[in-house]
Amino acid sequence: MLYRESGLFKTSYSADQVIFPIPQDRWAILAILAIAFVGVPLIMDDYWANAVFIPFLVYALAALGLNILTGYCGQLSLGTGGFLAVGGYSSYKLMTSFPELDMILVLGGAGATTALVGLLFGLPSLRIKGFYLVVATLASQFFLIWLFYKVPWFYNYNATGQITVVPREALGFLVTTQKADPAVRYLFVLSIVVIFAMAAKNIVRGRFGRMWMAIRDMDIAAELIGIRPYMMKLTAFAVSSFYIGVAGALIFSVWLGAAESGETYGIDESFLVLFMIIVGGLGSVLGSFLGAGFIVLMPIGLKNLLVDGFGMTAVLAKHIEITTFGVLIIFFLIVEPHGLARLWQIIKEKLRLWPYPH
Amino acid sequence: MLFFFETVISGALAGIMYSLVALGFVLIFKASGVFNFSQGVMALFAALTLVGLLSGTMPFTHIDNAAMSLPVWAAIPLTIFVMFIVAVLIEKLILRRLVNQEQIILFMAMVGLTYVFEGVGDIIWGSDVKVIDLGLPQGAWGWLLDTHDFYIEKIEMVAAGTAAVLVTVLAIFFQKTRIGRALRAVADDHQAALSVGISLRTIWIIVWSVAGIVALVAGVMWGAKSGVQFSLSLIALKALPVLILGGFESIPGAIVGGLIIGIGEKLAEVFGGELIAAAFARWIEIDPGIFSATENWFAYILALIFLLFRPQGLFGEKIIERV
Numbered sequence: 001m002l003y004r005e006s007g008l009f010k011t012s013y014s015a016d017q018v019i020f021p022i023p024q025d026r027w028a029i030l031a032i033l034a035i036a037f038v039g040v041p042l043i044m045d046d047y048w049a050n051a052v053f054i055p056f057l058v059y060a061l062a063a064l065g066l067n068i069l070t071g072y073c074g075q076l077s078l079g080t081g082g083f084l085a086v087g088g089y090s091s092y093k094l095m096t097s098f099p100e101l102d103m104i105l106v107l108g109g110a111g112a113t114t115a116l117v118g119l120l121f122g123l124p125s126l127r128i129k130g131f132y133l134v135v136a137t138l139a140s141q142f143f144l145i146w147l148f149y150k151v152p153w154f155y156n157y158n159a160t161g162q163i164t165v166v167p168r169e170a171l172g173f174l175v176t177t178q179k180a181d182p183a184v185r186y187l188f189v190l191s192i193v194v195i196f197a198m199a200a201k202n203i204v205r206g207r208f209g210r211m212w213m214a215i216r217d218m219d220i221a222a223e224l225i226g227i228r229p230y231m232m233k234l235t236a237f238a239v240s241s242f243y244i245g246v247a248g249a250l251i252f253s254v255w256l257g258a259a260e261s262g263e264t265y266g267i268d269e270s271f272l273v274l275f276m277i278i279v280g281g282l283g284s285v286l287g288s289f290l291g292a293g294f295i296v297l298m299p300i301g302l303k304n305l306l307v308d309g310f311g312m313t314a315v316l317a318k319h320i321e322i323t324t325f326g327v328l329i330i331f332f333l334i335v336e337p338h339g340l341a342r343l344w345q346i347i348k349e350k351l352r353l354w355p356y357p358h
Numbered sequence: 359m360l361f362f363f364e365t366v367i368s369g370a371l372a373g374i375m376y377s378l379v380a381l382g383f384v385l386i387f388k389a390s391g392v393f394n395f396s397q398g399v400m401a402l403f404a405a406l407t408l409v410g411l412l413s414g415t416m417p418f419t420h421i422d423n424a425a426m427s428l429p430v431w432a433a434i435p436l437t438i439f440v441m442f443i444v445a446v447l448i449e450k451l452i453l454r455r456l457v458n459q460e461q462i463i464l465f466m467a468m469v470g471l472t473y474v475f476e477g478v479g480d481i482i483w484g485s486d487v488k489v490i491d492l493g494l495p496q497g498a499w500g501w502l503l504d505t506h507d508f509y510i511e512k513i514e515m516v517a518a519g520t521a522a523v524l525v526t527v528l529a530i531f532f533q534k535t536r537i538g539r540a541l542r543a544v545a546d547d548h549q550a551a552l553s554v555g556i557s558l559r560t561i562w563i564i565v566w567s568v569a570g571i572v573a574l575v576a577g578v579m580w581g582a583k584s585g586v587q588f589s590l591s592l593i594a595l596k597a598l599p600v601l602i603l604g605g606f607e608s609i610p611g612a613i614v615g616g617l618i619i620g621i622g623e624k625l626a627e628v629f630g631g632e633l634i635a636a637a638f639a640r641w642i643e644i645d646p647g648i649f650s651a652t653e654n655w656f657a658y659i660l661a662l663i664f665l666l667f668r669p670q671g672l673f674g675e676k677i678i679e680r681v
Contacts, residue, residue, distance in 0.1 A: 129669075319477045
């Protein structure tokens with residue numbers, strides 16, 4: 001009754017091709033954006049920004065990137081942590097080498113650098129498939145982390161080996177370091193994530209997205225209808241790495257403010273982002289956000305419940321959290337291999353018929 | 359020259375330790391096509407259980423109780439029994455429900471299983487570093503050190519011997535016994551095996567139990583070397599390049615791959631930095647210690663280069679794509 005397609009008469013090709021064909025969807029998106037841009041900044045303080053909103057947004061961006069590669073093009077990657085590190089470290093080098101550079105350009109540069117590195121590590125993907133490719137991407141993860149730890153040029157010969165953020169502005173607003181207003185930092189990350197999400201939504205339903213999906217579903221058949229698998233796999237690696245690189249730069253510059261290759265961008269990050277797209281839904285832009293929200297919020301909720309609610313020690317709560325993580329992932333895979341995004345689709349189907357079930 | 363041989367042999371012995379872990383992967387992959395990412399944590403879990411039983415630790419309390427401690431001959435069968443129960447649970451709760459799913463889904467379920475093992479092991483037995491004491495010899499092999507000035511760790515010799523015994527037993531088990539033949543049939547073709555009356559579920563339980571026993575052996579060997587602690591589970595990550603070098607389906611591949619990786623890693627660590635520094639000395643000054651912390655990625659890059667020429671690994675079955 002409230003949510004349906006009947007009665008929508010499309011009279012032009014462009015009306016048929018709009019991103020959200022159902023008016024309720026458009027209103028919902030606009031409402032969410034309005035709340036995110038106007039409502040949330042009003043209650044923003046350091047805790048909410050650093051513990052909830054900014055992590056959610058940057059991980060959503062990283063998940064979006066991995067989803068392009070794994071969910072849309074079907075190339076499983078465990079190198080996410082390494083690519084996040086490339087983003088973080090290249091943004092650091094850009095910020096310190098060119099102090100006048102606007103943060104937006106820094107992010108673009110970090111993304112472009114990561115895209116190049118992603119291209120490089122995507123090269124073996126034509127010959128290597130499946131699990132062998134997983135191991136190949138793991139190689140990139142370990143190699144990149146080692147590189148940033150071993151070559152002092154990347155952290156400007158610091159004694160600590162850490163990289164620490166310097167104050168930088170985006171369009172005249174201070175967005176990095178703890179001196180920046182949390183609401184401004186949040187809005188900066190939010191704007192970037194929204195732009196990238198809209199871009200992703202458009203890429204995956206356009207020419208490139210369709211070719212990626214053809215490769216994912218059956219690469220030989222795709223080749224037969226004239227899609228070049230190598231080009232498509234490489235573009236997927238490049239675009240996905242660009243997203244992940246920007247996310248890595250945001251993790252370092254806006255969220256944490258300091259980073260150390262093995263600590264901040266370790267193999268755990270690769271798994272975390274992979275879990276987000278599994279839980280959220282492979283091959284779904286919405287799923288990347290749902291998965292990131294779930295994986296970022298679950299540990300916070302669980303910790304509050306176990307430590308504050310039941311008075312457990314932090315160590316035991318941590319172990320229970322890890323176990324719950326594993327159980328939830330297996331549970332999701334068994335019950336709904338297509339993730340939270342699929343649940344949302346089912347709800348939508350039900351809503352269309354409501355209140356008459358037949 | 360002696361130093362070179364010493365490096366090669368200690369590399370080979372370290373490689374055998376990797377092979378022990380890789381073996382567990384191969385067994386499960388052959389029988390069920392599941393890439394068991396949790397093999398490393400299974401080794402940790404098995405070792406934790408054994409240590410817990412040996413020291414009489416009360417589960418969930420982390421309190422040692424000497425009165426409850428079991429002798430070695432009782433603790434080992436009991437640990438194997440625990441691994442059997444684990445295998446049954448995995449089959450009942452996970453594998454049975456994921457039949458016919460894509461491989462990537464199964465792989466991710468195994469990653470989830472890794473987390474469960476890690477968390478449950480810590481909750482039951484505590485997360486502090488434990489010492490495993492089975493009376494395995496420690497330290498250098500004195501006789502060889504005295505007469506030939508040759509340094510070899512005793513524990514690594516024991517590991518090599520154990521691996522040899524294990525591979526022989528597994529080979530006999532696979533070639534000669536009824537169950538072994540059924541296992542090979544399942545590995546060959548699931549549907550054909552089902553049609554001649556082989557129960558897939560039983561086979562899975564057996565394979566996972568055997569993999570659990572292999573994990574126990576690997577856990578004990580690694581645990582005796584560096585203590586039973588969380589880092590033990592990371593050896594799974596070291597076994598992966600061994601696997602792709604040797605091929606996912608091949609037991610000899612796991613052994614040979616382990617040897618290649620072990621020796622290559624040691625050689626690169628000891629000589630690689632100096633060689634590179636010498637080679638580029640004319641153009642750029644390179645710190646000879648640059649290869650000092652390469653153990654994390656060297657094996658991967660080696661395997662990656664190798665894969666470019668032989669995508670199915672040394673002994674793997676040739677990948678044939680049919681439409």
